[in-house]
Amino acid sequence: MRTAVVLLPALAALGAYYVYLPLPGTMSEPWKLMLMDASFRAIQETCNLVHYLRLSHHLTVLNYVIGVLDKLESPSSELVKIQDTQFDGVEVRVFEPSKKEDKALRRSVVYIHGGGWALASARASSYNNLCKIMTESLKAVIVSIEYRLVPKVHFPEPFNDAFRAAKHFLQPDVLAKYSVDPGRIAISGDSAGGNLAAAVCQQLSRDTSVTNKPKLQALIYPVLQAFDFNTPSYRQNMNMPVLPRFVMIKFWIDYFNGNPDFAHSMVINNHTALDVSQAVPYKGHLNWSSLLPSVFKKNYKPVIQTTGKAEILREIPELLDIRASPLLAEKEILQLQPKTYILTCENDVLRDDGVMYAKRLENAGVEVTLDHFEDCFHGCMIFTVWPTDFSAGLRTRESYIKWLDQNL
Template sequence: SPLSCVLLRLSTWISCYLTRGGSNTIHYLGLTHHLIALNFLIVSFGKKNAYSTAKVKVADTNFDGVEVRVFEGSPKPDEQLRRAVVYIHGGGWALASARISHYDDLCTAVAEELNAVIVSIEYRLVPRAYFPEQVYDVIRATKYFLQPEVLQKYKVDPDRVAISGDSAGGNLAAVLGQQFTYDDSLRNKLKVQALIYPVLQALDFNTPSYQQNKNSPILPRHVMVKYWVDYFKGNYDFVEALIVNNHTSLDIERATELRALLNWTSLLPESITKNYKPVVQTKGDTRIVQEIPQLLDAASSPLIADEEVLQRLPKTYILTCEHDVLRDEGIMYAKRLESAGVEVTLDHFADGFHGCMIFTSWPTNFSVGIRTRDSYIKWLNQNL
């Protein structure tokens, strides 16, 4: 609707202002970190108390010190044990909450449709915590939930647990899945993973989708780059250099080795690559990876994980949107997983935009938001 489009543009403007120009004002005045200011607005206007219905019981608790919101769908009469989804919300590792209405509504819908238990993790956010603390939070909460006595408490089938997340939450879900492959006691504990327009790499900010959608609403390229810098507690002076790939230039040996795993000219179909050209600098800024080595770490960029790790991952669902800077990394991850022998469903929406799945209620009730949510739930129902 016209009102939905206006609100979408307005939210993008506020985000860009507070992550670009407005952040400087806030910092200069010594008021607070710009992300704390932005998240205060998001949570203040969107917070939803734990509210149970006849079909879904909702409660706030903590798993090994990590806050979670648990949604319990009503089990079917012929079912003694239920399915479960561990869900990780998006927001650039810095914004949003499991307790705002957008994510509460999504998790309630999944719990009701699947008669399942949904554990929505309230991990710590930037700037109160930086990488890898968010990873530790989701690992800790998920390991706690997977304990036999906890699964039994929630009447969950231990063989039917999924990990899922959107955007930065999709990044943490993908990292969690990979981290579990290193631990024999946790390997194969997750039946499936479902990643919604996930953030998967910080090596190339000039993939075709980054070039095509660099100024798109919700997540323009410069905003995504700043989220990465904030996640690593890096220097904003590097933002412009990162945008032109000065951190993965030919004179940076480690980057050259990893670039082979992220060769989008071979990983993406011609319908995506079109006439776009790779942006590879001959000489870059070596200070960037010296000061922010996390940029080249698979624990933050799961797209560059070794094939031996990918081979151990469970059946995977990846949802991508055409109007999204992150589109291509989702497609490339699907390709790499398939090459490693993992069964993958790539669900692409030609009219989708970043974040659309949580825009399903008035006044931002986008048709594509409803369709992406329904497609995601349908896949979980058929595969979990």
């Protein structure tokens, strides 16, 4: 009994220490976020142990656990018809309004899910629910792409899958099959899906064989560059729940099937030091001192190493490939991009990726809406179903769909 009196408070204190994270006072629902993040971290650490013991790849195990936990089916809807099919060999899930009110052609959104190029699925309840709500709200055809995931494949295969599926859908006969207006199509995605959406838009804009170009692109807290991991948002939010800086860097390395030992050097920008010649031509594209407004720069200063590790870019040249890092694209490519919506969250390492891309697109003459949320966090838009339901998810989703409705 005496032992229990000692152990229980000790375990409670240990649990509180594990769960608690210092969060900004403006953060929406902080304790719920801390509890969710503690659960995520516990699962990730278990998966890392399995990886360390060489029993399986940690991302394979993590995705399996996510699938097991994903048992909460989104509410069925008589207003939406769902079909699983393939576009040019790529699996897709197509959401259509069940009833066609007239003979008018419909709007459409090609959606690419997030998850660090390694997690989640177009069939996951979170994305299934999002696409059904989009279909109902917009009375549109939603094509959700089920691209192949890391570690089964690596860059550029997820990009290739997304591009092939989008290009196939844009063919006149396919659009006619789904009664889609060729002039009212958007490409969209969140996080790593936002990365793929931006890269797909850039590729489509340069592909002369594609006659029907997207009218819009809508990027939700997109990851757009692996050049600078010391932007103000990367430093401000380095230990933020859901997506800490080091986790994002490891996602990048896994995406490229690179050496995980490079991670600690990349944290301090050794891969893009001044003596790394491959990186020099791209430095102006990510000069956040000029691309970010003062409200985002705060008191941070650029981290530019004089000497670094050139072997990182020699072994992983894909770090500078614009299909992986759309923010590195030249102005001539950016000028071809469609009207753009970018949603960013203050408490997100990727905030400045989105803000910089918005500015570079504006400088190239593209009309951009930057929709910034001060109290929100990375990934919040898909957290709308109990027990991971957040008001931030509902508010960001509503704002995103409203913009699509007004502009598509």
